[in-house]
Amino acid sequence: MPPPAPATATTSDQDATATSDEHRNKRGRTTGTGIAHTTKDKANRKRKEPANRPPPLIGPQSFRYVAPLPRGRNPPEMSLPIQLFDPKDFDGLPTAADQNPHIQKTRRGEKPKIPNLKYVSFTDTEFHAAVIPEFKLYGNIADSQLEVLAKLPTPPLFIVPHGGGFRMLKRAPKQADEILDLICSFRFESHGDGKPDATLLKPIPKNASERKRFGQPWVLILVLGPDEEALRKYLLWQQVFSVHPTLSFSVHESSPGQPWQIMVLTGEDGAVVDSTEAKEAVLAAIKTKLWSSRDYCVFAAALVARNWAGTGNMAKLAKVSTDALDLAVVRAELSGSEKLTPAYLVYAKPITANRGEYQRWVNFFVAPGEYYRGVHQLKVNKAKVECKLCKESAHCAADCPLPATPQWQGPTVEDIYQKSKETDDDDADTSTFVLPSEQAAAIWRNVPRRGEPSRSGAKGYSPTKKGSGGKKKDSRPKRR
Numbered sequence: 001m002p003p004p005a006p007a008t009a010t011t012s013d014q015d016a017t018a019t020s021d022e023h024r025n026k027r028g029r030t031t032g033t034g035i036a037h038t039t040k041d042k043a044n045r046k047r048k049e050p051a052n053r054p055p056p057l058i059g060p061q062s063f064r065y066v067a068p069l070p071r072g073r074n075p076p077e078m079s080l081p082i083q084l085f086d087p088k089d090f091d092g093l094p095t096a097a098d099q100n101p102h103i104q105k106t107r108r109g110e111k112p113k114i115p116n117l118k119y120v121s122f123t124d125t126e127f128h129a130a131v132i133p134e135f136k137l138y139g140n141i142a143d144s145q146l147e148v149l150a151k152l153p154t155p156p157l158f159i160v161p162h163g164g165g166f167r168m169l170k171r172a173p174k175q176a177d178e179i180l181d182l183i184c185s186f187r188f189e190s191h192g193d194g195k196p197d198a199t200l201l202k203p204i205p206k207n208a209s210e211r212k213r214f215g216q217p218w219v220l221i222l223v224l225g226p227d228e229e230a231l232r233k234y235l236l237w238q239q240v241f242s243v244h245p246t247l248s249f250s251v252h253e254s255s256p257g258q259p260w261q262i263m264v265l266t267g268e269d270g271a272v273v274d275s276t277e278a279k280e281a282v283l284a285a286i287k288t289k290l291w292s293s294r295d296y297c298v299f300a301a302a303l304v305a306r307n308w309a310g311t312g313n314m315a316k317l318a319k320v321s322t323d324a325l326d327l328a329v330v331r332a333e334l335s336g337s338e339k340l341t342p343a344y345l346v347y348a349k350p351i352t353a354n355r356g357e358y359q360r361w362v363n364f365f366v367a368p369g370e371y372y373r374g375v376h377q378l379k380v381n382k383a384k385v386e387c388k389l390c391k392e393s394a395h396c397a398a399d400c401p402l403p404a405t406p407q408w409q410g411p412t413v414e415d416i417y418q419k420s421k422e423t424d425d426d427d428a429d430t431s432t433f434v435l436p437s438e439q440a441a442a443i444w445r446n447v448p449r450r451g452e453p454s455r456s457g458a459k460g461y462s463p464t465k466k467g468s469g470g471k472k473k474d475s476r477p478k479r480r
């Protein structure tokens with residue numbers, strides 16, 4: 001006769017949450033018939049049994065014939081691309097080079113309606129188009145804010161102030177007003193005497209203690225009304241608006257897709273050489289590594305078949321995944337400093353738009369940690385290629401194509417690095433940030449359209465070249 005269940009074996013909340021083995025083993029277990037079993041063995045066995053067991057085989061069973069496996073027909077060992085193709089063969093490669101979004105210009109596609117430019121002439125030209133992936137635009141923005149933005153009927157636009165960062169957005173709140181002011185000065189016929197329906201939101205940081213000068217989030221969020229399609233098209237088409245050094249920004253939309261930049265390779269003096277032969281040697285080294293990895297080939301082949309409608313065996317599909325591999329010689333910033341060093345920036349057409357798959361794909365490239373070009377070691381991602389001015393990851397600020405554009409009126413590289421030095425080492429709580437004077441902030445309103453006399457009659461603001469003129473300095477925020 002088993003002992004009765006102990007008094008502690010109740011179904012109170014307290015008991016239900018107690019999970020220690022000791023407790024469970026001591027506790028009586030009650031079967032469907034109300035008989036309690038207390039032996040340790042039984043309790044253990046019970047826990048190991050799967051939750052949904054098949055019903056017991058009782059009574060007549062249907063006849064099942066199990067065919068023997070065919071003999072002597074082992075599946076052939078799948079070949080790797082390295083066994084079938086030559087990684088040094090660059091005939092017809094790279095493919096898809098013209099699709100690389102990082103070599104494109106602004107003002108692509110059909111020219112939209114141009115608004116009445118009421119006040120100002122910004123640099124009225126075509127620029128290098130910065131491509132910023134979604135995850136970077138969203139960087140360090142609170143999830144709650146992103147959720148609200150995702151529910152908007154028209155997706156918001158993202159404003160990237162040139163040379164900005166979260167700390168600048170915090171310290172120069174008027175800059176946002178100025179940007180919105182400029183955008184609201186773009187009027188179409190539909191606006192009549194009214195203003196465009198536009199709201200500029202500050203990002204709510206996920207991590208508010210971000211104190212780096214160029215730290216994320218570095219976007220402002222522009223919410224346009226449902227009838228502002230013309231304004232939206234125009235802003236995205238022009239993308240870059242440079243009025244003066246503190247009123248200079250780019251407009252981006254969040255679009256799916258992943259960046260083409262895969263990794264940055266740097267080495268000792270002489271490791272990075274800008275010649276076709278050297279570049280092909282590096283690409284061949286990367287392909288050799290990937291083509292020899294069964295894990296990579298299985299993973300990449302499936303994605304090429306699915307996303308690029310690729311056909312053929314695994315080796316061929318895996319080879320195709322690297323056909324768009326390319327590299328550029330750029331200057332990168334060594335991690336933790338602003339020291340420039342020559343680097344290979346490796347590009348490839350992403351084989352997936354899914355973030356998780358993309359990261360896994362990139363991991364295959366970066367995992368070796370190093371590649372060799374002949375005897376020269378090239379380390380993976382020991383330097384960064386990231387523009388602190390326009391936020392693109394295809395060049396550093398020192399090589400940003402924007403300030404090199406003729407008649408550029410926005411900040412120069414010297415401007416933002418100088419500001420960086422001025423503000424990096426001080427305490428955010430005790431510092432003061434002096435905004436541009438009213439006069440300087442309003443200067444763009446008096447800028448004459450090119451070829452027109454200034455409205456105020458005074459000599460208009462003239463775009464200054466790099467490093468020239470004290471006037472420009474007055475219009476930049478200064479720290480004391």
Ligand SMILES: [Zn+2]
Pocket residue numbers: 387388389390391392395396397399400401402
């Ligand atoms: Zn740039």
